Amino acid sequence: MPDTILVVVEQREGKLNRVxxxxxxxxxxxxAATGWTLEAAIVGANAASMGAEVATKKLAKVYAVQSPxxxxxxxxxxxxxxxxxxxSKQPKLVLMPHTYQVRDFVPKLATSMGRTxxxxxxxxxxxxGKLVFTRQMxxxxxxADVSFACDAPWFATFQNGAFRGDKAExxxxxxxxxxxxxxxxxxxxxxxxxxxxxxxxxxxxxTQAEIIVAVGRGIKEQKNIEIxxxxxxxxxxxxxxxxxxCDSGWLPMDRQIGSSGQTVAPKLYLALGxxxxxxxxxxxxxxxxxxxxxxxxxxxxFEIADYAVVGNLFDIVPPLTEEVKKAKAGG
Amino acid sequence: xxxxxxxKQVPQKDAPLKLNESGTWIREDVSYEVNEPDAYxxxxxxxxxxxxxxxxxxxxxxxxxxxxxxxxxxxxxxxxAIHLEDDKFVGLDAFNTAKAFAAAIKDEQFDLIFTxxxxxxxxxxxxxxxxxxxxxxxxxxxxxxxEKTDTGIRxxxxxxxxxxxxxxxxxxxxxxxQSGINKLRYATLIGIKxxxxxxxxxxxxxxxxxxxxxxxxxxxxxxxxxxTKKTERIEGPPAEVAKKLVDKMxxxxxxx
Ligand SMILES: Cc1cc2nc3c(=O)[nH]c(=O)nc-3n(C[C@H](O)[C@H](O)[C@H](O)COP(=O)(O)OP(=O)(O)OC[C@H]3O[C@@H](n4cnc5c(N)ncnc54)[C@H](O)[C@@H]3O)c2cc1C
Ligand SMILES: Nc1ncnc2c1ncn2[C@@H]1O[C@H](COP(=O)(O)O)[C@@H](O)[C@H]1O
Numbered sequence: 071m072p073d074t075i076l077v078v079v080e081q082r083e084g085k086l087n088r089v090x091x092x093x094x095x096x097x098x099x100x101x102a103a104t105g106w107t108l109e110a111a112i113v114g115a116n117a118a119s120m121g122a123e124v125a126t127k128k129l130a131k132v133y134a135v136q137s138p139x140x141x142x143x144x145x146x147x148x149x150x151x152x153x154x155x156x157x158s159k160q161p162k163l164v165l166m167p168h169t170y171q172v173r174d175f176v177p178k179l180a181t182s183m184g185r186t187x188x189x190x191x192x193x194x195x196x197x198x199g200k201l202v203f204t205r206q207m208x209x210x211x212x213x214a215d216v217s218f219a220c221d222a223p224w225f226a227t228f229q230n231g232a233f234r235g236d237k238a239e240x241x242x243x244x245x246x247x248x249x250x251x252x253x254x255x256x257x258x259x260x261x262x263x264x265x266x267x268x269x270x271x272x273x274x275x276x277t278q279a280e281i282i283v284a285v286g287r288g289i290k291e292q293k294n295i296e297i298x299x300x301x302x303x304x305x306x307x308x309x310x311x312x313x314x315x316c317d318s319g320w321l322p323m324d325r326q327i328g329s330s331g332q333t334v335a336p337k338l339y340l341a342l343g344x345x346x347x348x349x350x351x352x353x354x355x356x357x358x359x360x361x362x363x364x365x366x367x368x369x370x371x372f373e374i375a376d377y378a379v380v381g382n383l384f385d386i387v388p389p390l391t392e393e394v395k396k397a398k399a400g401g
Numbered sequence: 402x403x404x405x406x407x408x409k410q411v412p413q414k415d416a417p418l419k420l421n422e423s424g425t426w427i428r429e430d431v432s433y434e435v436n437e438p439d440a441y442x443x444x445x446x447x448x449x450x451x452x453x454x455x456x457x458x459x460x461x462x463x464x465x466x467x468x469x470x471x472x473x474x475x476x477x478x479x480x481x482a483i484h485l486e487d488d489k490f491v492g493l494d495a496f497n498t499a500k501a502f503a504a505a506i507k508d509e510q511f512d513l514i515f516t517x518x519x520x521x522x523x524x525x526x527x528x529x530x531x532x533x534x535x536x537x538x539x540x541x542x543x544x545x546x547x548e549k550t551d552t553g554i555r556x557x558x559x560x561x562x563x564x565x566x567x568x569x570x571x572x573x574x575x576x577x578x579q580s581g582i583n584k585l586r587y588a589t590l591i592g593i594k595x596x597x598x599x600x601x602x603x604x605x606x607x608x609x610x611x612x613x614x615x616x617x618x619x620x621x622x623x624x625x626x627x628x629t630k631k632t633e634r635i636e637g638p639p640a641e642v643a644k645k646l647v648d649k650m651x652x653x654x655x656x657x
Contacts, residue, residue: 145530145540170561174542177495177530186496186617189525202621208427209521211418213626220617260539264567266560281656287414305656314437317581330559338656345414359654361646366415368625377649378632379642389643397647397657 281307288343346371438517
């Protein structure tokens with residue numbers, strides 16, 4: 071039997087998480103490089119209801135792995151259920167998106183099987199029969215090629231945006247969907263999750279903003295935020311921030327940009343003293359133009375910036391504000 | 402409540418990193434600081450102890466330099482510390498780090514173990530969850546609030562895109578703590594003085610060697626990532642940079 075790659079897609083309440091398509095693209099690319107067979111699994115109480123949707127992609131087979139115990143999501147049920155399923159299928163490589171849910175259960179699953187997860191990968195290479203996965207380290211300042219040093223099954227998770235979901239290839243015909251019923255014992259699940267909710271409606275909506283001036287920890291002190299505010303005001307834009315600024319209470323939470331804040335796509339995003347951690351970037355990479363001011367020429371924010379100013383924001387921002395005011399006044 | 406807090410020493414956020422000769426790790430001659438979410442985890446443990454009594458123990462694994470993290474934690478109010486001290490601990494994968502911790506605390510009875518949700522250097526986002534599995538305990542990740550209940554604890558999990566969820570769970574348990582769960586305190590002078598007399602236990606690699614094995618994953622190569630996007634550098638003295646940027650905004654981006 072050829073080796074198989076199994077992509078475990080993510081769903082919540084019967085809706086596929088779109089990042090799943092990215093993982094399928096990654097799987098198709100890995101299958102092409104290795105010659106291994108590609109299959110997918112949907113896990114949940116009503117996994118089969120999403121079978122047809124997933125089966126349109128170029129996959130050898132789709133499993134709908136089901137048990138009433140999988141709803142609501144718990145790490146206990148997912149790890150126990152998937153362990154059972156993987157033991158019966160014995161894939162070589164198991165791929166998942168690096169979502170909050172996957173982070174919650176996949177280290178447990180792998181550990182329960184005596185295996186490891188190469189987490190948050192941004193790519194892979196297959197050279198001379200050896201498979202290495204690329205992941206960011208040191209908050210994106212360095213990258214590493216990482217290989218497995220244990221037996222299969224191997225687990226790898228892919229970072230949001232690492233592959234393009236719209237590049238997932240359709241199959242010539244629909245893949246066969248097989249429903250697998252799991253037996254998960256009652257005493258396995260220890261946590262009792264309550265309803266998922268959103269905090270009271272946000273006072274600030276940055277999603278429609280055309281110009282955003284965002285500050286990061288490079289601003290150093292709360293009082294310095296004024297400097298950025300003046301620039302934002304001069305530009306007629308909105309003030310936003312990276313997470314640590316909001317964690318410190320220097321700006322309210324509803325001005326936070328990133329995976330745990332707002333996702334924005336303004337015409338102009340000015341990043342002042344922001345390093346460019348992936349959790350920040352996912353919230354602003356759709357901006358039409360990104361200008362970054364950072365004193366560190368190696369800061370990862372420059373990877374995605376259109377215009378890079380390597381320098382001290384305290385030197386750059388005040389004259390920039392003046393210049394903007396002049397321009398607006400018709401100078 | 403008896404709480405263990407795992408605290409890691411990582412290179413300072415601004416530290417310029419250089420690769421070692423073999424390109425498998427960084428040159429260690431940089432400044433270090435405590436991994437950010439771990440500082441929040443300690444703060445949360447101290448607050449829980451203030452409410453419910455008990456003990457806060459901090460643990461780290463790493464070279465002699467990592468002791469600094471424990472000293473700071475003791476100064477902020479932790480009761481005692483455990484240092485798994487050896488240069489080799491730096492190279493362990495998350496599985497082995499968790500195994501070393503499990504071995505080092507096997508004679509202790511904690512109600513809760515806190516880790517940060519992710520380390521700034523490796524960024525595995527795994528050590529806490531693995532530790533829970535090794536101990537046979539339940540866990541919850543990315544925690545923004547913890548309350549004691551009659552049957553255990555109720556925690557608030559952060560989910561993606563501004564969503565949250567409360568989870569009721571029994572103890573003992575492992576929680577991975579998110580930055581921003583609380584407001585950090587500073588060490589007081591008195592705290593710093595008292596810290597000198599607090600117990601700091603050393604555990605050697607030999608003490609836990611039998612519990613750990615070969616790494617299950619291996620860093621083949623570490624390197625500076627290649628740039629993919631075309632970025633235009635705006636250079637010159639600040640006033641000139643400002644002029645150039647405004648010119649771009651007006652004539653190319655048309656936002657002015
Ligand atoms: C699950 C999870 C969710 C997260 N969600 C988010 C999120 O939604 N949003 C978010 O932003 N982060 C989020 N984070 C945190 C994220 O990983 C980073 O820690 C954070 O984005 C870093 O913020 P920063 O760039 O402001 O700070 P740092 O990383 O400390 O960077 C500061 C930068 O300022 C530069 N600098 C310093 N002084 C100056 C100066 N005088 N002039 C110019 N530049 C200067 C430095 O060179 C450095 O690059 C999340 C993390 C996790 C694990
Ligand atoms: N060497 C270490 N010493 C102390 N704590 C650690 C160590 N490695 C990992 N941790 C803890 O595990 C968390 C997650 O780390 P990681 O799995 O590497 O992302 C960190 O925030 C720490 O709380």
